[in-house]
Amino acid sequence: MTPTDFIRKWKAAELKERSAAQEHFLDLCQLLGERTPAEADPTGEWYCFEKGASKLTGGEGWADVWKRGCFGWEYKGKRKDLKAAYVQLQQYAVALENPPLLIVCDLTQFRIHTNWTNTVQHVYEIALDDLHDANKRQWLKQAFADPDALKPGQTRQALTEAAAERFAGLAQELRHQGHAPHTVAHFINRLIFCMFAEDIGLLPNQLFTRLLEHALTQPTEFAEMARDLFRAMKGGGRVGFERVEWFNGGLFDNEEVLPLTRSALEMALKAARLDWSDIDPSIFGTLFERGLDPSKRSQLGAHYTDRDKIMLLVEPVIVQPLRAEWDALKLRIAEQMEKVRTAKNPTSATKAREGAQDLHNHFLERLRQVRILDPACGSGNFLYLALRALKDVEHQVNLDAETLGLERQFPSVGPECVKGIEINPYAAELARVTVWIGEIQWMRRNGFDVARQPILRPLETIECRDALLNADGTEAAWPKAEFIVGNPPFLGGSKLLRELGEDYTRTLRRIYQGRVPGGADLVCYWF
Structure with missing residues (x-):
């Protein structure tokens, strides 16, 4: 099948999603020179239509097409909501073994969403007519055979480090203006969250970036505009014609604002133009703390405890015990659901189902x-x-x-x-x-x-x-x-007096006498 044949056929087609999806996918395989699911995997173990359709409710699958290590693929009818299709794939990504690509299609357009954990997410969009373009056909070909070729180049770590560096400079300028360090930290945290909120759509229409762009032309107006925004985020309200939701949480509990100079606004605007939706929280707190706290400014480039090291504790301490509990309970639920299927009357089936649900x-x-x-x-x-x-x-x-x-x-x-x-x-x-x-x-x-x-x-x-x-x-x-x-914190016993002071150290050793030896490292008191 040529691109022209494929485009002509599917432009004209007005079939419903259910009747069109598999034929569309089979035609695409022929166009790209890829084997179909049944040709590549007759057992359906790693490549199949209707992945998850065997679940006991008998409902539709978790994905219309699934290929292990490559993609989950969901179809919608023409002109239907592809965002809804993507949401469905997201909700079932774990059951689909977290494929690196989540692909949605309405028969006339494709959207390839990258789904790697530690990279900035990217969307490749391909319209039906774009299939004339060999480069865009190659994106689809790579989804089948080489998904790593579509992996975004920027990591979340690099994005987070860039953002931290931008805000370190802004925090330093505000401190040089004489503002108290904690006041600077609280204000910076508000700016950080505004940038994150607008990039995920919780603040509408790039509201905060537009605010900064206008303030750059009139720096004296920044404080008043920021106060209006923080006031709206405190309890919900409007900024101009834009409706702002209720955020608060203590972060936006008042309208206090620090004025920004033109150079500070330029730094803030550069930071706002980063993609804050993909900031990595597992390291960004440490990096921002070093930027905000004058005593830790020299540590900006220092090592932080990364995600993998933290999970070496979280996995055995929290996750494994809870999963073991659930695995045992799951067997009991399966027994109850077997009673539902073999019940001789509706009353018994209902009782068994309610027991499983409980x-x-x-x-x-x-x-x-x-x-x-x-x-x-x-x-x-x-x-x-x-x-x-x-x-x-x-x-x-x-x-x-x-x-x-x-x-x-x-x-x-x-x-x-x-x-x-x-x-x-x-x-x-x-x-x-x-x-x-x-x-x-x-x-x-x-x-x-x-x-x-x-x-x-x-x-x-x-x-x-x-x-x-x-x-x-x-x-x-x-x-x-x-x-x-x-x-x-680790601190050698011989350093306690110098670092913590004589009064504190004496009190600490007295309170814990008999439980912690006098010359022990500080960490022993925590244990």
Whole structure:
């Protein structure tokens, strides 16, 4: 089949999605010189139509076409909503073994969404007439045979480091103007979140970038315009003709603004033009903390605890025990659903189904009640990855339940599941921003809308205080939690007096006498 043949046929076709999808895909295979699913994999084990259609509810598959290690592919009828098709693929990406490409098609246009975890996401768009173009046909060919060729070049780490560097310069300029460091940190965090919010569509029509562009022509007007925006984000409202949702969460609890000079506005605008939707929360808190805190400015290029190292703790401490619990419970649910299928009357079937649903509901509630503590949380890297892992467990539980014949439920595990203690006010506030952004990114990446009213839930569970001693010299209490993860501070016993002061060290050793040897490293007090 030639490109002209394919284009002519599918321009004229007015078939419904269900009757057209497989024929369209088979024609595409012929056009590209690729083997069809049945030719390549007669068993359907790694390449097939209707992946997931064997699930016990008997419903439609999780993807119209699936090829392991390459793509999940969803069709819609002509002129239908491809965004909805993409959302469906996102929600089932875990069940599809997280393919690197999520492809949607309405018979006349293709959208190839990249889905690698640690790269900036990219969308390749191909209209039907574009198939005359050999380069664009090559994109589709690569989706079948060499998906890595479509992998975006920029990593999320590189994007995050660039953003951190931009804001470090802005923070430094504001401090040189005489503003208090904590005031600068709070203001910068607001700017960061505005840039993130507009890039994911929570602030409409690039509102914040447009604000900065106008302020660059009239710098004296920036403060007034930013106050209007923060006032709207405090409780919901309007900025000009644009409707702004309720954000608050404590980050936008007032309208305080720092004026920006022309050079500061130029730095802010350069930062705003980055793609903030793909910022990596697992490192950005640390990087921004170094940019915001004068005492840590020299550490901007220093090593941070990366995602993989953190997951070496999160996986065995939190994820594996919860998955083991679910695996055992899943067997009981499967037994109940077998009773549904073999029941001799509707009453018995209903009772067995309700029993299975109760087991599922109780485990989801168990996940909602999980509490994870990092008692030296810094800028929130461990908390973000622990929350993400817990949400992944919940998502997998819902997909497993659907496979067994139960209804998949909306994810409800949220930031209230993580608790932190951090003595540095810069880091404590950044931890909240890190968790907020991580929660929103997870919801969007998995095809779910974010919570509203407000968008940012208060994170009072991340406390700014000493984790070992209270102000009155008594032992500090930690909040109750089921799991504890983190990287508490190491400081040799011989250095405590010099670094922490004589009074603090004497009190610390007295309070923990009999439990921690006097010359022990500071980290021993945390354990």
